[in-house]
Amino acid sequence: MSSFAIGVILLLKRLLKKHLTAQAHYNLWFLVLLALPLPLIPLQFMPFADSLSFWNSNSSLQSQTAPSAEVPLRQNNWMEDITVSVERYDLTLLNNALFFIWISGVAILTVFTLLAMLKISKIKKHTNSLRNNGLLSLFEDCKHKLKITGCIIVGESSLVKTPMTFGLLKTYVVLPRHFDEWLSEKDIEYIFLHELSHYKNKDFAVNYFMVILQVLYWFNPLVWLAFRRMRLDREIACDAKVLNSLDEKAYMEYGNSIIHFAHKASRAVTVDLANHLNGSKKQIKTRIEKIACFKPESKLLRWKSAAVLLFAGIFIAGQAPFISVMAHENSSYKFKDDNIIYEDLGNYFAGFDGSFVLYDKEADQYLIHNRNKSTLRVSPNSTYKIYSALLGLESGTITVENSSAKWNGLKYPIDSWNADQDLTSAIRNSVTWYFQSLDQQVQPGTIQTFLDRIKYGNRDLTGGIDEYWLESSLKISPVEQVQLLKKFYANQFGFKEKNIQTVKDSIKLERKEGALLSGKTGTGTVNGENINGWFIGYVESGQDTYFFATNIQNEDDSNGSKAAEITLSILKQKGIY
Numbered sequence: 091m092s093s094f095a096i097g098v099i100l101l102l103k104r105l106l107k108k109h110l111t112a113q114a115h116y117n118l119w120f121l122v123l124l125a126l127p128l129p130l131i132p133l134q135f136m137p138f139a140d141s142l143s144f145w146n147s148n149s150s151l152q153s154q155t156a157p158s159a160e161v162p163l164r165q166n167n168w169m170e171d172i173t174v175s176v177e178r179y180d181l182t183l184l185n186n187a188l189f190f191i192w193i194s195g196v197a198i199l200t201v202f203t204l205l206a207m208l209k210i211s212k213i214k215k216h217t218n219s220l221r222n223n224g225l226l227s228l229f230e231d232c233k234h235k236l237k238i239t240g241c242i243i244v245g246e247s248s249l250v251k252t253p254m255t256f257g258l259l260k261t262y263v264v265l266p267r268h269f270d271e272w273l274s275e276k277d278i279e280y281i282f283l284h285e286l287s288h289y290k291n292k293d294f295a296v297n298y299f300m301v302i303l304q305v306l307y308w309f310n311p312l313v314w315l316a317f318r319r320m321r322l323d324r325e326i327a328c329d330a331k332v333l334n335s336l337d338e339k340a341y342m343e344y345g346n347s348i349i350h351f352a353h354k355a356s357r358a359v360t361v362d363l364a365n366h367l368n369g370s371k372k373q374i375k376t377r378i379e380k381i382a383c384f385k386p387e388s389k390l391l392r393w394k395s396a397a398v399l400l401f402a403g404i405f406i407a408g409q410a411p412f413i414s415v416m417a418h419e420n421s422s423y424k425f426k427d428d429n430i431i432y433e434d435l436g437n438y439f440a441g442f443d444g445s446f447v448l449y450d451k452e453a454d455q456y457l458i459h460n461r462n463k464s465t466l467r468v469s470p471n472s473t474y475k476i477y478s479a480l481l482g483l484e485s486g487t488i489t490v491e492n493s494s495a496k497w498n499g500l501k502y503p504i505d506s507w508n509a510d511q512d513l514t515s516a517i518r519n520s521v522t523w524y525f526q527s528l529d530q531q532v533q534p535g536t537i538q539t540f541l542d543r544i545k546y547g548n549r550d551l552t553g554g555i556d557e558y559w560l561e562s563s564l565k566i567s568p569v570e571q572v573q574l575l576k577k578f579y580a581n582q583f584g585f586k587e588k589n590i591q592t593v594k595d596s597i598k599l600e601r602k603e604g605a606l607l608s609g610k611t612g613t614g615t616v617n618g619e620n621i622n623g624w625f626i627g628y629v630e631s632g633q634d635t636y637f638f639a640t641n642i643q644n645e646d647d648s649n650g651s652k653a654a655e656i657t658l659s660i661l662k663q664k665g666i667y
Contacts, residue, residue, distance in 0.1 A: 611650025
């Protein structure tokens with residue numbers, strides 16, 4: 091966002107440099123000051139995003155499928171979920187290293203900032219107030235000319251070599267010692283006007299804000315470039331403000347007043363907490379060139395500047411919610427419904443971090459355990475096979491009459507996978523290669539269109555055609571799983587009814603006391619460790635239909651089988667199944 095804003099401003103300044111006042115050139119940089127803090131705002135204060143994860147490593151996952159030899163080969167019981175492990179690079183160390191580098195940079199610049207503050211404090215102590223009544227009267231005249239009524243201390247100090255202005259609560263205008271011996275009264279007047287212009291613009295407060303942001307964004311060279319340009323534009327804007335108050339004949343004198351300090355030593359303070367009259371030779375040259383070609387600003391130029399500022403502000407501000415919403419889409423689902431009962435079912439989740447979502451169709455009511463986790467998006471793993479099967483049927487890759495696929499010949503540690511499959515056996519045995527084959531036979535655009543149509547989670551396919559649903563880019567929350575099941579069950583997507591029924595038949599699990607249980611388990615196994623367990627489905631009784639989704643997570647014991655056990659315990663306790 092910040093780099094985007096800087097790029098837009100640099101482009102606008104280049105394209106419209108003749109259509110902007112000096113003040114407008116400076117004011118454009120305030121849009122960067124507004125954009126930079128956005129990622130630092132606590133997420134709960136952002137209405138359009140639940141998360142802006144700076145250290146989210148999911149986007150940089152590199153992976154490959156690797157059959158796990160440790161997977162148990164039990165397939166007669168539907169609760170015995172089977173899966174394969176995916177290999178992921180562990181970026182924890184890299185993230186920790188990057189964070190250490192960032193915090194080290196922040197610490198170093200903080201020390202430099204504190205040293206700069208100490209230098210300023212020392213200058214304050216060694217500043218002698220002006221006693222020359224003539225100069226004090228001239229200073230008051232300049233204040234009156236700029237309509238300034240506040241109390242400002244003006245003095246001289248042997249610790250400064252160029253005029254500077256600083257101070258938040260108490261403002262100081264400090265000039266080099268004995269300046270009145272080698273500067274003319276006109277030079278001094280111009281210097282007073284320039285420094286007082288900084289006071290009138292509240293540039294001291296802006297300085298401190300810039301320094302804080304520069305400390306936090308020390309790693310971004312564009313931020314350093316932007317702030318260097320902003321400081322130069324601020325000086326040019328102050329020059330223009332002074333020149334606008336002078337007669338054209340005085341322009342050259344004002345320029346010469348600045349040149350008087352150009353040969354003086356470079357800035358005494360390494361971090362800009364004060365406004366200096368001089369700067370680098372390149373900056374002085376730029377300012378002198380601006381002064382040499384200065385013309386009073388017309389009303390038309392001011393109107394055009396205001397229009398550009400307004401346009402740029404709207405355009406850049408418009409990116410913030412867009413980017414935030416994208417982050418939100420990738421992390422959690424914003425769920426609102428009038429009929430929700432939240433219930434603590436934590437006793438069923440001992441040892442796991444997870445949630446349970448139940449929807450009672452007849453009562454049109456949700457029951458949710460763990461509100462935050464119920465909307466948190468995680469990888470669907472094998473639960474996605476319900477929709478992969480539907481896509482295979484709808485795309486014509488397989489048909490109701492012929493859904494067979496020939497075994498690819500690779501030896502898997504799960505015996506049931508090492509054979510030709512049809513849709514029923516592939517769902518029953520959770521044969522991953524079968525569904526990967528379905529995806530490979532359709533165009534990526536077809537999958538994306540399908541996910542967009544059914545609004546499946548974050549709809550992110552960037553994880554690759556073989557693994558986007560296996561602990562990779564595609565993610566969905568338990569609430570969304572239930573909502574999708576409801577629509578799938580009622581065929582609200584408008585797909586072919588026989589295709590919907592075929593998938594329904596393939597996920598039927600068992601019948602008990604007149605109620606039919608249908609569903610699909612899913613297990614996320616990364617580097618041989620089960621970190622993510624799912625069980626989603628529905629119960630059809632004679633009077634009602636209940637849709638559910640259970641998700642559990644921990645470091646290495648979360649799987650579809652355990653999620654199914656938890657689900658059945660809750661359904662039994664609720665008298666549903």
